[in-house]
Amino acid sequence: MTKHPTAAPVLCTALSFAWPDGTPVLDDLSWTADTGRTGLIGRNGSGKSTLLRLIAGRLAPASGTVQVAGTPGYLPQDLTLHPTTPVDEILGIAGARAALHAIEAGDTDARHLTTLGDRWDVEERTRATLARLSLRHIGLDRTVGEVSGGEAVLLRLAALLLARPAVLLLDEPTNNLDRHARELLHQALADHRGTAIIVTHDRELLDRVDHVAELRDHTLRTYGGNLTAYEEALAAEQEAARRAHTTALADVARQRRDLTAARTRQARSARYGRQMYADNRIDKAGAQTAKRAAQVSRGKQQAVHDHRLAEAADRLHTAEDRLREDDTLRIDLPGTAVPPHRTVLTCDHARLSTGRHLRGLHIHGPERIALTGANGSGKTTLLRTLAGQLPPLEGRVTLHVPLRYLPQDLALLDTTQSVLGAVARLNPHATTHQIRARLARFLFKGTRADQRISTLSGGERFRATLAALLLADPAPQLLLLDEPTNSLDLASVTHLAQALADYRGALIVASHDQPFLQQLGITRRLDLDTSDGT
Incomplete structure (x- = not known):
C-alpha cells in the first residue's frame, strides 16, 4: 500500500486480492477515482467492500498499488463500538479536550500544548459539527451505550468530518439510519468539499452523487452523473448491444449460408467435370487440369468463406460479452399460500419490553405489513416478540401458521x-x-x-x-424481515422485491427503504412513531 499525495484522489494500479482460502476477489484492477462524490456499485460479492478496505489500508493487496491523497477517513459497514467508549473518544478529540481542560485549569505542561496544537476551538467546532447532524443533544462525556445505533453511525461520520480527510470512504453508511438520519447524512455529503467514495444501494443517496463507478467482472468503470444518468446510459448501451447482437447473429447465419452455397456449387462443378470425362467430351489430361483448377479455386473460396465466418463469429462473441445476463433470485415455495380469511397472528393486550402496548394487532390472510419508525422506536423488539424470541411483559402473542424470522444481524x-x-x-x-x-x-x-x-x-x-x-419444513406462511435490503446491491434489492411479490404467505417487513417497500405491494403500514400497535 502506498499513501502519498497524488494527482488523483485515489489511484489503483494492477490491484489483486484473494481470501486466504484462495477465493479471488479482485484481479489486476486499475482505476482512478474522480474528484467529488462517487457511488460505488456492483453485485454482491464483486469486491466493493474489499476495494474500500484496500484503499483505506485495512487490507494489503496481493499485488498492485494504491495511492491516496493523504490519509482517508473510513466508515466500515460493520461498525462495532464498545458501549463504554466515551463520545469524545469516538469523535477523536478526547486527547485534545483533556489537554484543553488541563491548560484552562492552569496546568502549563508542554505536553498539553503539543497535544492541543492549534485546536483551541476543538469543542466549539465539534458541537457545530454535531449540530449539523442533529446530534447537539449528545454530550461529549456520554458513552456509546447511551446512544442509538443510528446515532453511533452519525457520530462516526462526525469524527471523519472533524478530521477533514481529503478522501472519505463510506461503506453502506445509511444501513442503520432512519429517514431523518438519512437526510442528515445526505446533506452532510452534499456539503463535503473533498472526495467521497460511497458503497451504497440507497437509491436516494446515489441520485445525489457526481459519478457512479460500477465494479463488474474485476473491472471498475466510471459513469458521469448520478444513478439516474447511469441507468439511462446503461439502458442505451444495452439497447445498442442487443442490436449489435442481432446483427452479429444474422451475419453469422448469412456467412454459414454462403459457405454452404459455395460448397454446393463446388460439388456440382466437380460432378459436372466427372460427367464430362465419362461422356468423352474431354480427355484425361483436360479432366486432370480442370480438377486441379477446381481444387485451387475451391481452396481459395473455402479460405475466404472461413475467414468471413470467423470474423462474424468474433463479432458475435464481442456482442455477447456486452450483453448482461444477470441471474435472478427466485422464491417459489409450495405450501406458503394463506387464504384471505385465515388468521395468521394475534396479539391480545400484549405489552413489549419497550413498554409499548399491542392491544389488538391481528393479521389475516396474505397481508403485507410495512413496519416503519425512527431508530429506537422498537421495530426489532416487536419483530422478535412476534417471532417468540422475546416474551411479552403482559398479554399474549399467538401464532397460527409456520413462521420464519430473518434478523438484521444475519447471525x-x-x-x-x-x-x-x-x-x-x-x-x-x-x-x-x-x-x-x-x-x-x-x-x-x-x-x-x-x-x-x-x-x-x-x-x-x-x-x-x-x-x-x-x-424449512413446513414452509413458512409468515415471514418477518428486519431491514432485509441493508446489505443487498441494487440488482439484488430489485430481485428480492420481485421474489417477495410472488410469495403467497403473510409478510411483515421493517425497513427504511421506501422504494423497496413500494415494490412489495404493501397492504398496511404500522408506523411505530405514531401508532400504539392497535
Whole structure:
C-alpha cells in the first residue's frame, strides 16, 4: 500500500486480492477515482467492500498499488463500538479536550500544548459539527451505550468530518439510519468539499452523487452523473448491444449460408467435370487440369468463406460479452399460500419490553405489513416478540401458521462452514440434492455453494440465510424481515422485491427503504412513531 499525495484522489494500479482460502476477489484492477462524490456499485460479492478496505489500508493487496491523497477517513459497514467508549473518544478529540481542560485549569505542561496544537476551538467546532447532524443533544462525556445505533453511525461520520480527510470512504453508511438520519447524512455529503467514495444501494443517496463507478467482472468503470444518468446510459448501451447482437447473429447465419452455397456449387462443378470425362467430351489430361483448377479455386473460396465466418463469429462473441445476463433470485415455495380469511397472528393486550402496548394487532390472510419508525422506536423488539424470541411483559402473542424470522444481524449461520454445510445444519431432514437445488435458486450454483460463509459479502450472507430459513419444513406462511435490503446491491434489492411479490404467505417487513417497500405491494403500514400497535 502506498499513501502519498497524488494527482488523483485515489489511484489503483494492477490491484489483486484473494481470501486466504484462495477465493479471488479482485484481479489486476486499475482505476482512478474522480474528484467529488462517487457511488460505488456492483453485485454482491464483486469486491466493493474489499476495494474500500484496500484503499483505506485495512487490507494489503496481493499485488498492485494504491495511492491516496493523504490519509482517508473510513466508515466500515460493520461498525462495532464498545458501549463504554466515551463520545469524545469516538469523535477523536478526547486527547485534545483533556489537554484543553488541563491548560484552562492552569496546568502549563508542554505536553498539553503539543497535544492541543492549534485546536483551541476543538469543542466549539465539534458541537457545530454535531449540530449539523442533529446530534447537539449528545454530550461529549456520554458513552456509546447511551446512544442509538443510528446515532453511533452519525457520530462516526462526525469524527471523519472533524478530521477533514481529503478522501472519505463510506461503506453502506445509511444501513442503520432512519429517514431523518438519512437526510442528515445526505446533506452532510452534499456539503463535503473533498472526495467521497460511497458503497451504497440507497437509491436516494446515489441520485445525489457526481459519478457512479460500477465494479463488474474485476473491472471498475466510471459513469458521469448520478444513478439516474447511469441507468439511462446503461439502458442505451444495452439497447445498442442487443442490436449489435442481432446483427452479429444474422451475419453469422448469412456467412454459414454462403459457405454452404459455395460448397454446393463446388460439388456440382466437380460432378459436372466427372460427367464430362465419362461422356468423352474431354480427355484425361483436360479432366486432370480442370480438377486441379477446381481444387485451387475451391481452396481459395473455402479460405475466404472461413475467414468471413470467423470474423462474424468474433463479432458475435464481442456482442455477447456486452450483453448482461444477470441471474435472478427466485422464491417459489409450495405450501406458503394463506387464504384471505385465515388468521395468521394475534396479539391480545400484549405489552413489549419497550413498554409499548399491542392491544389488538391481528393479521389475516396474505397481508403485507410495512413496519416503519425512527431508530429506537422498537421495530426489532416487536419483530422478535412476534417471532417468540422475546416474551411479552403482559398479554399474549399467538401464532397460527409456520413462521420464519430473518434478523438484521444475519447471525444464524456458522461462519466456519461452507454455505452448503451451514444451511444443512439448520435443515437436517433435507437431502444434499434438495439443499443444492434450493441454493441454486438463491444464486449459489455449483462450487459457489461450497464457499465458506466467512468469505461471503453481506448480500451473499443474506441470500444464504434466507435460503436456510425458507428450506424449512413446513414452509413458512409468515415471514418477518428486519431491514432485509441493508446489505443487498441494487440488482439484488430489485430481485428480492420481485421474489417477495410472488410469495403467497403473510409478510411483515421493517425497513427504511421506501422504494423497496413500494415494490412489495404493501397492504398496511404500522408506523411505530405514531401508532400504539392497535
